[in-house]
Amino acid sequence: MNIEKFTINSSKRIQEAQDRANREKHSQITPLHLLASMLESQDSLVREILSELWVDIGLMLWSVKTELKKLPQIEGNYQLSISGELQNIFSEAERVSSKMKDQYITEEHLLLALIAVGEQNLKQIFQSFSVTENVVKEVITNMRGGETVSDN
Secondary structure (H helix, E strand, C coil), rough: HHHECCHHHHHHHHHHHHHHHCCCCCCCCCCHHHHHHHHHHHCHHHHHHHHCCCCCCCHHHHHHHHHHHCCCCCCCCCCCEEHHHHHHHHHHHHHHHHCCCCCCEEEEHHHHHHHHCCCHHHHHHHHHCCCHHHHHHHHHHHHCCCCCCCCC
16 A cells, blocks of 8 residues: 555545554454544545435444444554455555546545445445445535546
């Protein structure tokens, strides 16, 4: 993962996900940690996108936190790592970024990747709120008005 390819905001969300995993004594940073950071951060573009879809952000965050509580906690010294699932999300986000002709990976790309290749528990959360790849792409297209991301 090349952090230089991420926008400032998407880098912030990744750092917040890492902080959450550490705080909750999880050994790995997972896609759930990333989604939680996107939903909690007041300056997250993901909140704006989901609000356009009339998603109850608080309820979705509660669903994510419920899933996070199911993850095992580690006591003592441990090395925090990025889960294989989150690596897949980053790879997919990079692919989506290229497909959208953007020079940087944004929160939008991360959200689309979470929806497209997220684990079953993520898929269930998105389905329960009627959040699909197609409707999110439509919102992004309308918000961008044909613009691409050329700086971070």
